[in-house]
Amino acid sequence: MPDRPFTLVESLIELTRVLRAAFESRVEKHGLTYSRARLLTTIGRNEGASQAQLAALLGIETPTLKRLLDALEAQGLTERRPMPEDRRKHAIYLTEAARIEPLLGFRAEVDVALAHGIAPQDLAVTRRTLAQMALNAERLRQG
Amino acid sequence: MPDRPFTLVESLIELTRVLRAAFESRVEKHGLTYSRARLLTTIGRNEGASQAQLAALLGIETPTLKRLLDALEAQGLTERRPMPEDRRKHAIYLTEAARIEPLLGFRAEVDVALAHGIAPQDLAVTRRTLAQMALNAERLRQG
DNA sequence: CGCTGTTTATTAGCTAGCTAATGAATTGTC
DNA sequence: GACAATTCATTAGCTAGCTAATAAACAGCG
Structure with a gap:
């Protein structure tokens, strides 16, 4: 349907859009979105990381990460724990609920x-x- | 920087993000964004089309198109003209300003x-x- | 003619990316 | 030890995608 003839950029952007929609139709029954699921698995493989570290791993900025993390926390899937050695930082962990859910x-x-x-x-x-x-x-x- | 090992989906999304940023750094001096420039060239190749037609050409939804079009119109680059044969529709045209600018x-x-x-x-x-x-x-x- | 259904554009509200600016805490330097 | 610079998380506000719901106009059919 999109504007033809396709440039490479066009087909890339088109594919990303379709892809995201496909993924989200798969995970929505768990209350997740693509971005949140991506964050969740990244936390699972890097428990105890700070928010800045997670953002770097995902290639997104810290304000974007903060919003995603707030959502996961509101769903009871993750938690922030204080870091005694640096009171600015939070160590991010999965909760037991996240481990039980078949999300990963x-x-x-x-x-x-x-x-x-x-x-x-x-x-x-x-x-x-x-x-x-x-x-x-x-x-x-x-x- | 992003989470490795890359899956294909990861690298696609990553590339799209970098791409968009690259493009936007190029056109921002004209007050455009990637999406608006894309719409502008599509209008140029399909003058007189309705909004629904443009949305279909771009592969986006009509509310998304409406917002982009409002922005172009506010910049004086496009205009909506009434369609006598169907008073629901608007025919979209470039203005002279858009033709002068080296945007296409x-x-x-x-x-x-x-x-x-x-x-x-x-x-x-x-x-x-x-x-x-x-x-x-x-x-x-x-x- | 009138009624029903469809299409067009719009509005409202959601997610998710970004930059800029801020306050608190830490680090580095003199 | 004090001050400057940096880092971490947050807030605020921008763009751009989406769906759902709405009003106006049109089309078709009895």
Whole structure:
């Protein structure tokens, strides 16, 4: 449906939009969104990290992270604990509720579904190409 | 910086974010954003189209389009004209100001910069892979 | 003609990204 | 030890996507 002919940028943005919608239709029954699920799994693999560390791991800014974390905390899935050695920081942990919920496998599942019908070597090429484009975009930003 | 190992979904989302930032740093001196520039060029190639038609061309929803269009109109770049044959619709046109501004070439320029250092056959593979992934995502959404 | 259903644009309200600015706590320097 | 600079989390406010609900206009059908 989108404006043709596609440029690469167009198809990227289009795909991201469809992707997000697909993912969210999968996890919404758990009260999650794509971004929150991503944060949740990242916390699970890095328990005790500070908010700044989590934001860096996710590649987002700290105000964005704060909003996502507030939502997870309101759902009772995570908690902030004080850090005695630095009273500015919070150490972020999963609660028991988060461990019980079958939430952590979703992302891998989506990745598998997404790669369906694509040759492994094509996936490798795509991965490499996307990485190069990210570099080009970074350069474009400065230059 | 982001959470590794990258899944494909991760790198896609990451790239889209960097891309948008790169583009916006390029067009911000004209008071535009990526989305507005995209709408502007689409209007230029489809003058007289209705809002619903433009939204379909861009692959976005009509409320999203409305907000973007309001912004362009406030900048004096586009205008809504009544359609006598259907008083619900508006025909969208560029103003003379939009024609004078060198705004319409930006997207192609970004696409060229993005493809720098990537072999043509790799670009072709990537294009094909992204299209297949969009199909897979669509199926995931329903199933 | 009248009524029913559909389409168009709009409004309202949600998520999620960003930057800028702020206050509290820590670190570094003289 | 005191002051300056930095870091951490937060707040405020911007853009841009979405869905749901609404009013106005149109289309079709009895």
